[in-house]
Amino acid sequence: MRELMLGNKALARGLYEAGVCFVSSYPGTPSTEITEEAVKYDEIYCEWAPNEKVAMESAFGASLAGRRSFCGQKHVGLNVAADPLFTMSYTGVNAGLVIVVADDAGIHSSQNEQDSRHYAIAAKVPMLEPSDSAEALNFAKLAYEISEQFDTPVIIKMCTRVAHSQSIVEIGERAEIFKPYEKNIPKYVMMPGFAKKRHPVVEERTKKLIAYAETTPINRAEIFSDEIGIITSSTCYQYVKEVFGDSVSVLKLGMVNPLPPELIKNFAAQVKKLFVVEELDDVIENFVKSLGLEVEGKNILPLVDEFSQNLIAEAFGRKIPAGKKLADEIPARPPVMCAGCPHRGLFYSLKKRKCIVLGDIGCYTLGAVPPLSTIEMTLCMGASIGATHGFNKILGKESENKTVAVIGDSTFMHSGMTGLANVAYNQSNSTVIILDNSITGMTGHQQNPTTGFNIKGDPAGKINLEALCHAMGINRVRVVDPYNLKECDTAIKEELAAPEPSVIISRRPCALLKYVKHKPPLFVDAEKCIGCKSCMKIGCPAISMKDGKAVVDATQCVGCGVCSQLCPKKAFASTAEV
């Protein structure tokens, strides 16, 4: 059957057809939909783990137990899961184990643009790189064969344009695989005596994988010209074909680690001029150079950002179409916190108190943009708490009464908890605010250990944040409603002043959750409005100034009432009351 399918959905279909029984992942753009699609197959047990490391370890356990397993994450998620990955390379697997890492060239929704191919090289595991949805499906199935044949975890590297593009796939049938667990201490217990013996196994395996890479059909030479030859992979292959069609020769690599030296040399011998077209780092190019071949790549193409057909055409000296524009300056439209976002009131209160806010990863990172401009640091998942601890240890009283960490509920469970353990243990007088919107928001509403529901929306274990913080040794834990500015302000003032660590839980569900019942929109009584712009300080996309008066966009307003608490003239009223 022929279907138009998102790359991530096609990959999930591949998992199903490969007989995968276990999926454990942590959401992260652009990888999230793989797990969300996999859960639709009854044959696959799926879960959101608290973080990528736990997800990968769980997938490893499932592989040991004898079923094909999977773990998906975005590029930075693999940093978190790198620890199990590197040693799983030594233990190998029982049933096949496949890992997806989804890179985000172009930084559409990430904190950096790292190139995950380095992980495959460093951990010495094979990496496949599909270039469209059909390959995502087929490579997923092939990855399990490679995993079992070579006794290794296999990484599939996606990127935003493969993960989030739809193209045509042919779907097939599911296979069932079961490999009973067998106790094997020297293989699975990585203590020095055993690990030392496994390392040569890894090196031998790499040699066999290189031989495989030389002949696998997913590495293919398309010979059309003896003038120009381009080595490429992933979505770059599609751009190269878009620009050149069948006018140049292409070596399309579906397997990017290990690379096939003989195949590359043979290809190079068939063309006069050799190029590598790859996004981000010069991984393939450096390998080609190490073979003693003359090649061009990053001398004409950038190391940063994602590519496109125009970018490649221009790099190769081709004329690209120029579009026409209006003379007007077009204002930027950066992402913003939604109308009714529960984070807004809390950030307003922090701004008012002139707090130093060290932030974290989630929708609330938008607290860094005008007019709130409150967050002063965002690094990685969980870093807000560790950084606040260090900041306070150095500056002492100077910062303790004005510095806070802000972190979401899901991010706190992911890796904020260990930061809080450090605050409690090494006793920095730090104030941590958990923005509990009862969901993982940015990635599109995934459940987490604090929500009480599992990935299917069924009731599940629910971690009580207050009890958890208390148990970790934090005496001062209080809950506020971020729609209530006075309550937020009092809590922030008191907890910053307190002579010990404290946690404020700012609790209200994400305004986009379907079960959240909103109030009718507000409107501004133009007679009362004096145009003071007090309500504009919160950066609500539903409020703007027209002819010197504030106006509310009724299509966006959800009646949260944060703006009306700022109005000195009580000009806001509910449309329900007219």
Next chain:
Amino acid sequence: METKNVIIVGVGGQGSLLASKILGHLLLNQGYDVKVSEVHGMSQRGGSVITYVRFGDKVYSPVVDEGQADFIVSFEILETARWLSYLKPNGQIVTNIQQIDPMPVITGAAAYPENLVEKMKNAGFKVDAMDCLSLARQAGSQKAVNIVLLGRLSHYFDVDEAAWQKSLEANVPPKFLELNKKAFALGKSSC
């Protein structure tokens, strides 16, 4: 057939994902090779978003670049202006005239340009502009702006009505189907 390129632009959260899904499904059933590239994640929080739909005999790249779009389908007039350079010479614009202030306009750091439709027409762009929001409300939900636009776009496609209906049925949840069919019809009959 030479590959045709459509870009669907708007403000994150306006429903471009559903519009691209319906369009992609329609074109697949017409026998074309199709690629659609979507935006997920942070930009969906009220940012400027662009979705690409490409179809033809053989489509390679999933994205559309500057100067390549045959159609701009836009949910918001400032976004139409933002992505104009993606249009081919003689490309067609199908746009909602709704204005949604971006944050720099709300905070007073920038001004929302005036008379954009007129300026585009004066600059020689082929602009088909309409008030989709009113029609969507008339259909029963302001969220149906995306389907009103598709109804209007259907004028420019040599695809019969039944195929559009089939694609709507396949991609819209049953309880919203009637509403969306009405929105499509209103968009279609609006010119």
